[in-house]
Amino acid sequence: xxxxxxxxxxxxxxxxxxxxxxxxxxxxxxxxxxxxxxxxxxxxxxxxxxxxxxxxxxxxxxxxxxxxxxxxxxxxxxxxxxxxxxxxxxxxxxxxxxxxxxxxxxxxxxxxxxxxxxxxxxxxxxxxxxxxxxxxxx
Amino acid sequence: xxxxxxxxxxxxxxxxxxxxxxxxxxxxxxxxxxxxxxxxxxxxxxxxxxxxxxxxxxxxxxxxxxxxxxxxxxxxxxxxxxxxxxxxxxxxxxxxxxxxxxxxxxxxxxxxxxxxxxxxxxxxxxxxxxxxxxxxxxxxx
Numbered sequence: 001x002x003x004x005x006x007x008x009x010x011x012x013x014x015x016x017x018x019x020x021x022x023x024x025x026x027x028x029x030x031x032x033x034x035x036x037x038x039x040x041x042x043x044x045x046x047x048x049x050x051x052x053x054x055x056x057x058x059x060x061x062x063x064x065x066x067x068x069x070x071x072x073x074x075x076x077x078x079x080x081x082x083x084x085x086x087x088x089x090x091x092x093x094x095x096x097x098x099x100x101x102x103x104x105x106x107x108x109x110x111x112x113x114x115x116x117x118x119x120x121x122x123x124x125x126x127x128x129x130x131x132x133x134x135x136x137x138x
Numbered sequence: 139x140x141x142x143x144x145x146x147x148x149x150x151x152x153x154x155x156x157x158x159x160x161x162x163x164x165x166x167x168x169x170x171x172x173x174x175x176x177x178x179x180x181x182x183x184x185x186x187x188x189x190x191x192x193x194x195x196x197x198x199x200x201x202x203x204x205x206x207x208x209x210x211x212x213x214x215x216x217x218x219x220x221x222x223x224x225x226x227x228x229x230x231x232x233x234x235x236x237x238x239x240x241x242x243x244x245x246x247x248x249x250x251x252x253x254x255x256x257x258x259x260x261x262x263x264x265x266x267x268x269x270x271x272x273x274x275x276x277x278x279x
Contacts, residue, residue, distance in 0.1 A: 094270065101266045102259030110254045113266040117250070120270035121277040130274040132219040133267035 005061045007103035008052050011112065014096045015049035016066035021089055024072050025082050034079050038086060041122050045093075048115055055108065083126045090123035091134070098135030190257045198252055198265070199224055201245050208235040213242070216275060220268050237279055246272040 022042035029035040053063035075081050097116040101109055120134035132138070189195075199221060206217040206228050214232055221227055249269035256262040 098263050098267050098270075101253065102263045106254070109262060110250070113250055113253045113262075113269065116266050117246070117270045117273045120274050124274045124277060130271070130278060132216055132271045133223065133264070134270040134274060136263065136267040138223060 004104045004108060005056065005059055007100040007112075008056055008059075008108065009061070009064045011096060011100050011115075012049060012052040012056065012064050014093060015045050015052060016064070017070045018045040018089060018093060019049055020066065020070045021072060022086070025076065025086055028076055029079060029082055031079050034083060037122075037125060038082070041086060041090070041126075044118060044122070048111075051111065055111075087123050087126035087128035090119045090126060091128055093119045094123065094135035096135075191261050194252050194255060195224055195261070198248065199226055201248055203228055205238065205241055205245060207231060208233050208238075209242075210234055210237050213237065213275060216271060220271075223264055223268070239276070239279065242272055242276055246276065 019042060022038055022045060026035060026038040026042060029038055056063045073081075073085050076085055094116055097112050097119065101112045101116065104112065116135055120131075123134070124130050202217045202220055202224075206214050206221075207230055209217060211234050214234065218228060246269050249265045249272065253262045253265040253269065256265060
């Protein structure tokens, strides 16, 4: 059980960072199309964050709290740069999910696998190249 | 038509070569069979435990092999890499056609189900990543 809790806590910590960073990215976007996509991604990560926190409470654990602030990129001034940052963020999320997919089982594994699929699709939507095995290095 | 040597073919050739080379030795052994009776019987070779994920891997590779020959080029390339990651390969003829969106979606769902069911954590990771790769191409199609 502690392996499951540790895995979910690690993903939750990443979701806190993703939600924060999408808030910053969304605040800097100028085109409505990009803003909609950033908002959709923000909502997805906030939803996963809440699901993970609820699941951790079910397991008797205290969900990890967000940090006060997170590092942001220095070149986030154009929509192209914002989209690239979002693509990179989703790729990092894919890597985090795929690590933890193997550390949990049952519905928790399915939750993380689904999150991986959705993050992979968002990453290409923001301009990342498609990969045969998103999140994995083969 | 692709004609790269397959692992199965290589193993088959190796078995044939071994059988041909063993024939004279077998006839030689029969000359002094009385010595053979004095030697202790070797212990049986231990049988490797069955891989509990093998049926799952077989089902997934069957689905990929069914889609690969007629898939568009980008998709057949993806499926070839998937088969390689699962330890096999496709050497048949490719006849690229239109994307079978429903079948690829079904494969994505099968990979997610397989991920959830896999006993081996590494296989679970691989199947999840494969499902994500299929979803990326579906999203771009």
